Amino acid sequence: MISGPVPGRRAERLLAALAIALALCAGRSAAAQESGLQQNGAGWGVQQLMRELGAVKRSQARFVERKYLKILNAPLELRGTLTYVAPGNLEKRTLSPKPETLTVEGDRLTMESAARNERRTLRLQDYPVLWAFVESIRSTLGGDIAALERFYRVELEGGRARWRLYLVPRDPDMRAVISLINIGGSRDRVERIEVQEARGDRSVMNIYEQGR
Amino acid sequence: MTFQGRLAIGAWLSFVAACIFVVARTQFSTDLAAFLPRAPTAAQQILVDELRDGVVSRLILIGIEGAPQDRLAGVSRELAARLEHDARFAYLANGAQDRLRADGEFLLRNRYLLSDAVAPERFSVAGLRAALGRQLDLLGSPLSVLVGPLLPRDPTGEFLHLLEQLREQGGPEKRGSVWFSRDGSRALLVAQTRAPGFDLDAQEQAQAAIRAAFEQAAREQRADAARLLLSGPGVFAVSSRAGIKRDALHFSLIATILVSVVLLIAYRSVRVLGLTLVPVASGVLAGIAAVSLGFGSVHGITLGFGATLIGEAVDYAIYLFTNASAASPPQATIKRIWPTLRLGVLTSVLGCAALLFSGFPGLAQLGLFTIAGLVTAAAVTRWVLPELVPHGYSVKSVDTLAPVLLRLIAHGRALRVPLVATVLVLAVWLALQGATPWNDELSGLSPVSSSDQSMDETLRKDLGAPDVRQLVVVMGDSEQAALETAERVGVVLAGLQSSGVLAGYDSPARYLPSVAAQHARQRAIPDAGKLRRNLAEAVAGLPFRAGTFAPFIEETQTAKRQPALMREDLHGTALALKLEALVAQRRAQWFAMLPLRGVADASALEQEIARLGPQGVVLLDLKRESDALYQGYLARVLKFALLGAAAIALLLAAALRSLRRAWEVLAPLAAAVIVTVAILIAGGDRLNIFHVVALLLVIGVGSNYTLFFEHRNMANASPERTVTSLLFCNLSTVIGFGVIGFASTPVLSAIGSTVAIGAFLSLVFAAILTARVPR
Numbered sequence: 005m006i007s008g009p010v011p012g013r014r015a016e017r018l019l020a021a022l023a024i025a026l027a028l029c030a031g032r033s034a035a036a037q038e039s040g041l042q043q044n045g046a047g048w049g050v051q052q053l054m055r056e057l058g059a060v061k062r063s064q065a066r067f068v069e070r071k072y073l074k075i076l077n078a079p080l081e082l083r084g085t086l087t088y089v090a091p092g093n094l095e096k097r098t099l100s101p102k103p104e105t106l107t108v109e110g111d112r113l114t115m116e117s118a119a120r121n122e123r124r125t126l127r128l129q130d131y132p133v134l135w136a137f138v139e140s141i142r143s144t145l146g147g148d149i150a151a152l153e154r155f156y157r158v159e160l161e162g163g164r165a166r167w168r169l170y171l172v173p174r175d176p177d178m179r180a181v182i183s184l185i186n187i188g189g190s191r192d193r194v195e196r197i198e199v200q201e202a203r204g205d206r207s208v209m210n211i212y213e214q215g216r
Numbered sequence: 217m218t219f220q221g222r223l224a225i226g227a228w229l230s231f232v233a234a235c236i237f238v239v240a241r242t243q244f245s246t247d248l249a250a251f252l253p254r255a256p257t258a259a260q261q262i263l264v265d266e267l268r269d270g271v272v273s274r275l276i277l278i279g280i281e282g283a284p285q286d287r288l289a290g291v292s293r294e295l296a297a298r299l300e301h302d303a304r305f306a307y308l309a310n311g312a313q314d315r316l317r318a319d320g321e322f323l324l325r326n327r328y329l330l331s332d333a334v335a336p337e338r339f340s341v342a343g344l345r346a347a348l349g350r351q352l353d354l355l356g357s358p359l360s361v362l363v364g365p366l367l368p369r370d371p372t373g374e375f376l377h378l379l380e381q382l383r384e385q386g387g388p389e390k391r392g393s394v395w396f397s398r399d400g401s402r403a404l405l406v407a408q409t410r411a412p413g414f415d416l417d418a419q420e421q422a423q424a425a426i427r428a429a430f431e432q433a434a435r436e437q438r439a440d441a442a443r444l445l446l447s448g449p450g451v452f453a454v455s456s457r458a459g460i461k462r463d464a465l466h467f468s469l470i471a472t473i474l475v476s477v478v479l480l481i482a483y484r485s486v487r488v489l490g491l492t493l494v495p496v497a498s499g500v501l502a503g504i505a506a507v508s509l510g511f512g513s514v515h516g517i518t519l520g521f522g523a524t525l526i527g528e529a530v531d532y533a534i535y536l537f538t539n540a541s542a543a544s545p546p547q548a549t550i551k552r553i554w555p556t557l558r559l560g561v562l563t564s565v566l567g568c569a570a571l572l573f574s575g576f577p578g579l580a581q582l583g584l585f586t587i588a589g590l591v592t593a594a595a596v597t598r599w600v601l602p603e604l605v606p607h608g609y610s611v612k613s614v615d616t617l618a619p620v621l622l623r624l625i626a627h628g629r630a631l632r633v634p635l636v637a638t639v640l641v642l643a644v645w646l647a648l649q650g651a652t653p654w655n656d657e658l659s660g661l662s663p664v665s666s667s668d669q670s671m672d673e674t675l676r677k678d679l680g681a682p683d684v685r686q687l688v689v690v691m692g693d694s695e696q697a698a699l700e701t702a703e704r705v706g707v708v709l710a711g712l713q714s715s716g717v718l719a720g721y722d723s724p725a726r727y728l729p730s731v732a733a734q735h736a737r738q739r740a741i742p743d744a745g746k747l748r749r750n751l752a753e754a755v756a757g758l759p760f761r762a763g764t765f766a767p768f769i770e771e772t773q774t775a776k777r778q779p780a781l782m783r784e785d786l787h788g789t790a791l792a793l794k795l796e797a798l799v800a801q802r803r804a805q806w807f808a809m810l811p812l813r814g815v816a817d818a819s820a821l822e823q824e825i826a827r828l829g830p831q832g833v834v835l836l837d838l839k840r841e842s843d844a845l846y847q848g849y850l851a852r853v854l855k856f857a858l859l860g861a862a863a864i865a866l867l868l869a870a871a872l873r874s875l876r877r878a879w880e881v882l883a884p885l886a887a888a889v890i891v892t893v894a895i896l897i898a899g900g901d902r903l904n905i906f907h908v909v910a911l912l913l914v915i916g917v918g919s920n921y922t923l924f925f926e927h928r929n930m931a932n933a934s935p936e937r938t939v940t941s942l943l944f945c946n947l948s949t950v951i952g953f954g955v956i957g958f959a960s961t962p963v964l965s966a967i968g969s970t971v972a973i974g975a976f977l978s979l980v981f982a983a984i985l986t987a988r989v990p991r
Contacts, residue, residue, distance in 0.1 A: 073355060075367055075764040080356055104357060115357070132393055203365055 050149060050160045053167060056192045058147025061090040063216050069209040086211060088145045094138075108138055136178045140171050140185045144194060156185070166190055221603035228600045231592075232498060238505035243513035265802055273413025274306070277675040278405040278426065279445035285400055287439040289392035292403040294433035295426075296394075299407065302429075304422045307408040307793050311388065311395035319789045320379075326785075327374040328775035330729060332706075334737040338372055339747055339772075344754035347372045352758065369767045381726060388679050397678040402445075404679055408793060409450060416457055419450035447672040455668075456961070460516040463959040467968075471955045475530060475948045482613055482944050483537065491604055492533040495593035499529045503589035507581050518581040525586060528564065528917050528952070529593035531945040532557060535924070536597055538941035539934070541610040546602035554598055556923050559871050561594040563864050563923075564916030570860035571909055574853045578963075579909060586913075611940065618936030621943060628984040635984055639887045642894040653893075654850070655902035685839055686818075688721075688810040688825060691832040695783070695799065698806040699730035701832055705810060708824055717821055719814025724798035727791040734780040741776045744769055846905075853905050857912050864915060872926075881922040884981035885915050891981075892974040906963050910970030917949055917971065918978025925987040939987075946979040 064087050071080040084098040096106040105116040113134065114125045128135035136155040143151035152158050155178070156171035171185040180202055188196040197209045280291050296310045328334055337343045348371055354363045366375060388395040388404050395404040407426065411418030423446060430444045472493075479489050503525060507514045535557060540549040564586075571583025646653075688705055692698030702725045709721045725733065742750065747769055755765075786792035798809045815821055825835045869878040889911050896907065924938055953975065956968025 071355070071360060073360070073364060075364070075761055076355070076759045077761040078759050080759075082356060098356075102353070102356065117357075127389070201364070205360075205364055207360075 048164050050158060050169075053160065053164070053169075054147040054149045056147070056164075057145060057194075058090075060088075060145070060147075060192050060216065063088050063145070063213060065211045065213045067096075067209050067211050069207060071205070071207040073205045074203070088142075091146055092142060094142050094145070108142060113138065132175065133178050133181060136173060136175065137182065140187070141194075141197060144169065144187055164191060218603075224599040225603060228498070228596060232501060235498075235501040235505040238508050239501060242504060242508040244519065245513045245515050265800075273449045274409045274411070276407040276409065276423065276426065276446060276448045276451060277672070277679060278407060279397070279402045279447075279675050279678070280405075280430070280442055281402040281445065283434075283439040283442040285391055285396070287437050288396075288403040288442065289394050290437040291430070291433045291439050291442055292394045292405060294436055295429050296405060298429040298433060299426065302425055304410060304418070304425055305407050306410045307790065308405065309395075309407075309790065310403070310405040311390050312393055319382075319791055322786070322789050322791065323378045323382075324370075324375050326775075326778075326781055327370065327378055328741060328772060329734045329737055329778070329781055330726075331374040331377050331737070332726070332729075332733075333372075333374060333377050334740050336740045336742075339740065339742050339750060341750050341753045344372070344751055345758075348754060348758055348760065368764050369771055371765055371768055395679070402678065404675070406679060413450050413453065416450075416453055420454045423451060423454060445671060445675065447668070447675050452668060452672075457516065459960050463956075463961050463964055464516055464519045467956050467959055467964070471952045474951045474955065478947050478951065479530075479534070479944065483611060484613075485609070487606065488537055488609065491601060492530055492537065494601065494604070495533050495596040496525065496529045498596045499525055499589035499593035502592035503585035506588035507585050510584050511577070511581055515578055515581050518578070518585050525589045525593075528913075528949060529590060530948045530952070531917075531920060532561075532594050532597040533601060534944045534948065535941050536601060537605065537609070538611045538614065538944060539937045540605065541934075541937070542608045544934075545607060546605040546609070550598055550602050557594065557597070557920075559868070560920035560923050561590055562867060562871075563919040564590050564913075566863045566867060567860050567912040567916035569863075570853070570856040570912055573856050574849070574905070574909070576849065576853075576905070579853075579905070582909070611937075614936050614940045617940050617943065621939040622935060625939065625983050625987045628987070631984050635887065635981065639890050643890050646890065646894060646897070649897065653897045653901075653903050655904045686812045686815050686821075686835070686837050688812065689834045689836050690808040690810070691834075692806045692808070695801070695806050696730050696732070698799065698808040699725050699728065700732055702808040702810060703730055703733055705825075705828060705833060708828060709810065709812070712821060712824060717815070717817045717824075718812050719816070721810055721812050722794075722798065723810045724795050724808050727795040727798075728781060728783060728786060731780045738776050738778075741772045743776075744773050747772060850905055850908075853908050857908050860912055861915060864919065868919070877926060880986050881919060881926055884922050884985045885918045885978055887981045887985070888918055888974050888977035889914060891977050892970060895973055896970065901966075904962075904966065906966035907970050910967040911974065913967065913971045914974030914978060917975045918982070921946065921979045922982040922986050925982045942979060946975060949975045 065085065067082075067084060067086050069082040071082070073080065081101075082098050083100045084096065087095040087097075092108070092110055094108040098104040098106075103118045105114075107114045107116075108128075111128050112125055113128055114123065116123045126134075128138060139151050139155050143149075149158070152171065155175070156173055159170045159172075161168040161170065167189055169187040171187070173179045173182055182199060183202045184200040186196075186198040186200070187194060188198075193213055195211055195213075197211070199207045201207075278295075280288050280295070283291070292310045293312060296308055296312065299305055299308050302308075323330060338347075351363065351367055351371060351373065354360065355367075370376075389398060389400075390396060391400055391403075396402065397404060407422070409419060409422045411422065413419065426446065427444060430442075434440060434442045476489060476493070479492055480486070483489055483492075504514055504519070507518055535553055536546065536550055539553055540546045544552070568583045568586040568590075571579045571586070574580060574583070688709070690698055690701040690705055692701055702723050706721070706723045706725055709718065709723075712718050713720055729737075741747070751765055751769070783792075783795065786795060798811075800807045800809075812821075822835060825833060865878060865882055868881050869875055872878050872881070892911065892914060893903070893907075896903065901907070921942055924942055950972050953968045954972035956964050957972055959965045959968060
């Protein structure tokens with residue numbers, strides 16, 4: 005693990021602590037929910053979709069993310085930009101309510117918060133749940149079906165013009181936190197990512213592509 | 217055979233029978249701690265106790281390497297699964313999180329008693345508001361999936377605070393959810409045996425269990441190329457024991473065979489050869505029996521020393537046989553040489569007496585062993601052997617060897633001046649070396665090879681095990697008293713940590729706070745009504761849904777009433793092991809240990825600790841302390857060695873009734889000691905306690921040569937026979953000790969090579985400086 009300045013180190017420990025906390029919660033989780041996903045017809049399928057997504061080498065977008073948390077009486081709303089550069093580089097830059105940048109490069113995840121003067125870098129391999137979470141987005145954008153399949157049972161609904169990917173975590177520890185990730189799009193664009201948490205919380209990110 | 221002879225043989229046979237009886241009942245030990253000094257101060261005693269049977273001594277560090285990463289991770293998981301329920305291990309960890317779950321549950325359930333952040337301000341309106349603000353920030357970050365579920369129960373973040381503190385102690389990196397070295401080439405595990413570190417049989421079994429489980433795990437994971445690395449005090453002790461056993465057996469055997477061959481060539485009689493070994497065997501038996509009676513058990517190294525006894529005790533018989541001839545029957549011969557022989561034995565005994573008082577139980581054993589062995593061998597030579605030698609026996613090779621030797625000695629006189637000059641130069645050189653040639657670290661005595669030590673260091677670094685060099689030791693009359701003091705010290709250390717004096721510390725009070733501290737935390741929690749009011753005020757204006765924190769109110773109130781945690785409550789968690797490692801009861805005193813990390817300013821630390829008051833708080837620098845311990849003993853051994861040398865000089869002066877004669881006997885020995893030390897240092901050895909002991913033996917053995925060379929002896933006896941006997945004696949001594957010089961156990965090899973060199977030089981120097989060949 006590579007650490008940044010001193011405050012970052014503290015935050016990194018917190019992350020590690022959270023990973024343990026997560027493992028703890030996993031013990032009490034309910035079984036994963038079964039979803040009745042439909043397999044679509046022949047001709048166009050996951051392979052074709054992935055090939056098309058993988059052909060995009062670079063994309064830039066705005067995003068609006070709303071987090072519906074049971075303990076909050078109003079959703080948290082985050083706005084910012086998303087940048088993807090093949091293969092495997094992803095940047096999520098939150099502009100409001102507090103500036104924060106999340107970068108994924110290969111096996112490294114970096115979080116930077118100007119407000120808290122924090123920067124921390126960690127290896128995804130060390131945090132399996134975060135890794136799986138990151139891959140749901142990155143592997144979809146990269147069209148890497150093998151990586152997706154490694155973490156999720158993948159099902160596709162719809163057609164080329166309007167499709168939906170349903171990702172159900174394979175790992176029980178992950179399933180105890182996230183029960184379903186639902187990614188919607190059109191042709192080679194990802195437009196919406198919805199994350200269903202096992203405890204009923206939910207977040208929806210709408211993505212507006214701006215350029216390639 | 218005379219009546220007296222029959223009596224002597226009868227007495228000898230019953231003595232041997234008694235010795236065999238004792239030896240058959242003897243316990244043999246290989247506990248290397250016997251070669252650690254007995255500790256004078258309480259702090260040093262803690263150190264030695266920890267080395268012997270502390271939790272640290274039970275740790276086995278495990279590394280698996282040599283296969284692809286995912287295979288290694290698989291082997292690690294499989295190995296852990298196989299050993300998890302093995303009764304030989306108290307604890308086994310590979311970093312997999314399911315193993316941490318029990319700890320997490322314990323921490324979560326008892327967070328309000330365990331967290332040192334619990335204080336009245338924590339539950340005030342301001343305190344709660346600050347905590348909630350922090351939590352809200354986290355909810356906006358990608359970490360919300362992880363933080364969210366616990367928030368209603370723990371808005372003040374006590375659980376995370378506890379986890380952070382534990383995490384602060386450092387831990388290895390993970391790949392595939394198990395521990396790996398930083399470069400990812402080695403999977404890591406830690407095991408702790410139930411048996412103490414000094415129970416080497418149990419340690420050996422535990423290590424065998426790990427090896428067997430690894431074989432199976434590697435086969436199952438198809439990782440045939442994977443290698444297992446084991447390290448830790450118990451692992452070292454077991455392999456040292458195997459080394460000592462091997463050394464003791466092999467080198468005694470080799471020395472016996474080589475000496476026998478030399479003597480067979482000299483004697484050309486199997487019977488006489490057999491007789492030569494009679495005093496040696498009797499001496500070894502008597503030595504073991506004496507140590508067994510005196511110490512309750514005999515150490516493996518002492519037994520290995522039996523080989524050195526062969527080298528010296530065999531001399532006595534050689535003097536007898538080589539000096540006997542048709543003209544001088546054995547009884548007459550022994551009577552003639554006995555005064556000189558007796559003086560030689562007494563000198564050796566005085567030299568070894570220094571060992572008895574060295575303070576090392578192991579060295580004291582060596583001393584007693586040698587004294588009993590030599591006295592017995594001499595007595596058997598004096599009273600039993602002459603009865604058994606065939607009448608008219610004479611060593612034939614005297615006629616061929618003696619003229620050559622005598623000529624050499626005659627020429628040797630010319631070397632006197634150059635030799636004295638050389639010795640003086642070397643003495644000055646040694647004096648200029650000062651203290652540098654001395655190895656003043658306790659680790660210099662460690663039986664562990666340097667390659668094993670560096671592997672241990674690598675594994676420890678990989679595992680992120682804190683480098684416990686400095687620690688604060690707190691003493692108390694009870695466990696609670698020790699924990700309370702540890703908490704007071706902890707407050708000071710936390711202050712020093714934030715001011716950068718040290719990077720961190722650990723404390724047993726983190727795992728088990730004192731009852732007083734737990735009660736104080738319970739008092740810090742407001743009652744349900746007040747807490748609800750404070751919380752309502754703190755939440756105002758924040759987007760938290762009403763009633764969200766009901767579990768918080770409920771759980772704090774449960775914590776407020778729960779009974780204080782005791783040691784037993786930690787059972788089954790890794791925290792119990794940490795606690796056990798940091799709190800110990802010895803001799804009705806309780807000790808709590810607070811290991812320190814990254815001390816940047818040692819003097820500031822010392823000042824602050826000193827300010828805590830003198831009673832019961834000690835700042836311990838393990839390295840410094842253990843080296844001081846060793847230096848104290850080195851000084852002590854040196855003192856006794858000098859006393860031994862002085863006693864030998866006095867004895868010689870008294871026995872020879874002439875200072876001049878005593879000087880003639882001692883001068884070659886002094887020269888031999890100086891040149892031997894110079895050779896050792898020039899060869900790159902750093903001198904330790906064992907070398908000092910060996911130099912004493914040089915004086916003991918060498919004095920025999922010089923005594924026989926001394927002119928009145930040479931004049932009284934046949935010079936031909938004297939020089940021949942000295943050659944054989946020296947040859948057997950050099951072989952006996954020289955062989956041991958090749959032993960892998962440092963004690964044995966240091967003594968072996970030093971005595972072999974020293975004994976040889978003693979003879980040569982005695983021939984040059986002392987011998988006067990009558991014409």
